[in-house]
Amino acid sequence: MIRRSVFNTLGVILAVVWIFPVYWMVNTAFLPQSKSRTSNPTFVPFGGDLSAFRRVLTPSFWNSMQLSLSVTLLVVVVALVFAFLSALAVSRFRFGGRKTFVLVILIVQMIPAEALFISQYKMLQGWSLLNSIAGLSLVYVAAVLPFTVWMLRGFVDGVPAELEQAAQIDGCSRIGAFFRVTFPLLAPGLVASGVYAFLQAWNEFTLATVVMSPSNKTLPLWLRGLAVQTNQATDWPAVMAGAVLVALPVVIFFMFVQGRMTQGLVSGAVKG
Amino acid sequence: MVSEPIAPQAVSEGAFQVAPDDHLDLPLRQPRKSLAPYILLAPVVVVLLLALGYPLVRQFIMSFQEFGLGQQLGTEPPAWVGLDNYKTLVTDPAIWTIIGRSLLFCFVNAASTMVIGIAIAVLLTKVHKAVRFTLTTALLFAWAMPVIAAMTVWEWLFDTEYGIVNWGLSKLGFDFIGHSWLIEPLSFFFVATVIIVWMSVPFVVFSVYSALTQVSEEVLEAAELDGAGGWQRFVNIIMPTIAPVIAVVTVLQVIWDLRVFTQIYYLQGAGGLASKTDLLGTFIYRMGISQSNYGVASAVAIFVLILTLVITSGYVRTLFKEAE
Numbered sequence: 001m002i003r004r005s006v007f008n009t010l011g012v013i014l015a016v017v018w019i020f021p022v023y024w025m026v027n028t029a030f031l032p033q034s035k036s037r038t039s040n041p042t043f044v045p046f047g048g049d050l051s052a053f054r055r056v057l058t059p060s061f062w063n064s065m066q067l068s069l070s071v072t073l074l075v076v077v078v079a080l081v082f083a084f085l086s087a088l089a090v091s092r093f094r095f096g097g098r099k100t101f102v103l104v105i106l107i108v109q110m111i112p113a114e115a116l117f118i119s120q121y122k123m124l125q126g127w128s129l130l131n132s133i134a135g136l137s138l139v140y141v142a143a144v145l146p147f148t149v150w151m152l153r154g155f156v157d158g159v160p161a162e163l164e165q166a167a168q169i170d171g172c173s174r175i176g177a178f179f180r181v182t183f184p185l186l187a188p189g190l191v192a193s194g195v196y197a198f199l200q201a202w203n204e205f206t207l208a209t210v211v212m213s214p215s216n217k218t219l220p221l222w223l224r225g226l227a228v229q230t231n232q233a234t235d236w237p238a239v240m241a242g243a244v245l246v247a248l249p250v251v252i253f254f255m256f257v258q259g260r261m262t263q264g265l266v267s268g269a270v271k272g
Numbered sequence: 273m274v275s276e277p278i279a280p281q282a283v284s285e286g287a288f289q290v291a292p293d294d295h296l297d298l299p300l301r302q303p304r305k306s307l308a309p310y311i312l313l314a315p316v317v318v319v320l321l322l323a324l325g326y327p328l329v330r331q332f333i334m335s336f337q338e339f340g341l342g343q344q345l346g347t348e349p350p351a352w353v354g355l356d357n358y359k360t361l362v363t364d365p366a367i368w369t370i371i372g373r374s375l376l377f378c379f380v381n382a383a384s385t386m387v388i389g390i391a392i393a394v395l396l397t398k399v400h401k402a403v404r405f406t407l408t409t410a411l412l413f414a415w416a417m418p419v420i421a422a423m424t425v426w427e428w429l430f431d432t433e434y435g436i437v438n439w440g441l442s443k444l445g446f447d448f449i450g451h452s453w454l455i456e457p458l459s460f461f462f463v464a465t466v467i468i469v470w471m472s473v474p475f476v477v478f479s480v481y482s483a484l485t486q487v488s489e490e491v492l493e494a495a496e497l498d499g500a501g502g503w504q505r506f507v508n509i510i511m512p513t514i515a516p517v518i519a520v521v522t523v524l525q526v527i528w529d530l531r532v533f534t535q536i537y538y539l540q541g542a543g544g545l546a547s548k549t550d551l552l553g554t555f556i557y558r559m560g561i562s563q564s565n566y567g568v569a570s571a572v573a574i575f576v577l578i579l580t581l582v583i584t585s586g587y588v589r590t591l592f593k594e595a596e
Contacts, residue, residue: 004398004399004400007395007398007399007403008399008400008403010395011395011396011399011403011404011406011407012403012406012407014392014395014407014410015403015406015407015409015410015411016410018407018410018411018413018414018470018473018474019409019410019413019414021414021417021422021425021426021429021470022413022414022417022425024425024428024429024436025421025424025425025428028428036434037433037434038434039434039439041434041436041439081315082315082316082319083316085312085313085315085316086312086313086315086316088312089308089309089310089312089313090309090313093306093308093309093312095306095309095310098309099596101313101317102592102595102596103588103592104320106588106591106592106595107581107588108320108324110527110580110581110584110587110588111324111328111577111580111581112527112530112531112553112576112577112580113531113533114531114533114552114553114556114557114573114576115531115556115573115574115576115577115580116324116327116328116331116573116577117556117557117560117561117573118331118334118556118560118561118566118569118570118573119327119328119330119331119334119570119573120323120327121560121561122327122330122334122566123326123327123330138319138322138323139323141319141323142319142320142322142323142324145316145319145320146320149316153595202418203418203419203420205419205420205534206533206534206537206553209537209557210557210561220418220419220420223420223421223424224420224423224424224538224541226424227423227424227427227428227542228538228541228542234428234431236428236431236434239424239428240424240425240428242424243420243421243424243425244421246418246420246421247416247417247418247421250416250417250418250421251413251416251417254412254415254416255412255416
């Protein structure tokens with residue numbers, strides 16, 4: 001059928017359009033600087049090398065890596081523990097104020113960072129937490145908590161409370177029943193929520209720009225600094241090598257949680 | 273039906289009011305008057321109050337104050353100016369230009385993203401399995417790219433001297449050698465739109481495609497047997513199934529494109545003229561952080577906040593209903 005082959009061709013063209021920037025990033029990262037600065041672009045990095053990666057793995061990269069890792073780790077652990085406790089409360093208990101809490105979580109999730117960063121900046125300034133791991137982590141944890149609570153609540157809801165009750169009848173304590181029966185079933189939910197928090201903290205740019213100073217950059221700030229240098233011509237292979245280094249862990253983790261994130265955002269719209 | 277005493281930490285936080293008609297749809301599993309749920313909630317509540325609640329209140333207060341030189345030097349407390357900042361917001365044509373520009377930008381981006389995203393999702397149902405796999409993989413990679421990594425790549429693609437876009441257009445016979453894409457505001461916003469649509473389309477495709485797979489084959493076949501044409505089947509069977517997903521995704525796109533900061537801020541640094549390309553997000557940043565004009569910046573931020581909450585209210589209600 002002609003129609004079918006038109007659709008297939010269109011599909012392949014669209015795939016090429018969407019993958020092209022990613023391919024171009026990887027391609028450029030393996031080129032020597034001279035090959036990026038010609039009027040005839042190189043499409044396959046034959047004869048390429050790792051020199052761009054060597055130029056980019058400077059002490060300033062490692063400083064940013066250390067900062068980003070510290071902040072991300074702190075955010076993931078704190079957000080996961082806190083959100084997990086809240087998800088338990090909301091999912092396993094009925095109590096006054098429960099609905100209000102769920103509603104507040106949902107509303108807070110919609111608040112854009114841009115609508116609050118002025119006063120968050122003033123607040124951290126007042127507490128002498130500007131340009132610090134603690135300050136940045138605090139605003140990050142607050143930013144990821146609403147969605148992680150929401151996501152984990154869904155997972156806890158998915159484990160029937162009857163399983164725990166059965167274990168209690170068989171002689172487990174309530175807490176014992178929870179840790180032996182429910183907790184193992186929640187592992188995928190905890191992983192998905194943890195990866196979500198990781199991606200947010202690792203990629204975040206807006207609040208990092210507001211909170212951190214030029215001397216203390218997270219990886220996204222460092223990468224932007226590399227590309228936007230006013231005093232010299234941009235070393236594009238080095239910038240692309242930097243982009244590959246920043247993107248690599250993200251792409252790997254992202255593949256794990258993609259399905260769950262789509263579901264979390266549109267759940268409630270379709271049954272299924 | 274629950275008449276538990278409110279936990280002390282909950283009272284002081286104000287977020288928790290015991291709703292006397294809070295219905296119990298599940299049997300109680302804990303002894304009445306248990307403090308356990310409140311203790312479990314406390315960490316999240318404390319963090320949210322500290323890092324979001326307090327700034328929100330403070331920002332609201334700042335929007336009624338003026339911050340001049342005396343406050344910057346730390347010698348005077350900010351002066352109360354009542355609704356002056358909001359008056360500025362309403363009367364200053366420069367701010368209206370930015371609001372209008374942001375709304376237009378948001379509309380163009382959200383509409384383009386939705387149209388292209390839905391079209392690709394429908395296309396996915398009509399192509400060969402191998403093509404579907406190739407296309408979804410490509411979209412997944414684009415979606416996974418960290419925003420700043422993606423921005424550096426796009427800056428490089430549109431580079432004035434050695435960018436592949438200028439090279440390609442010149443090969444096709446257009447004179448694009450040495451063309452700067454970011455100097456002209458209209459061209460600047462075109463580049464920003466290309467980037468944002470590229471980044472946002474994958475989420476739309478995956479959401480809509482997964483909704484499309486829920487459309488019942490049997491119902492479609494039955495309709496065909498009854499003589500319904502392709503368009504009739506689309507309007508009467510497929511659309512009602514995917515409409516709720518499209519509604520939700522549209523709301524999310526609108527609020528994401530309304531507050532866009534990173535891409536605009538980045539492109540301004542890469543050669544755009546900030547004064548002619550500011551949208552709400554970058555404007556608040558420049559006003560507040562760069563110029564320390566916290567009063568007006570806070571008023572504009574409150575405006576953005578209220579606008580967002582109004583736009584998302586329906587979506588929040590749906591999610592809430594689903595949860596209960």
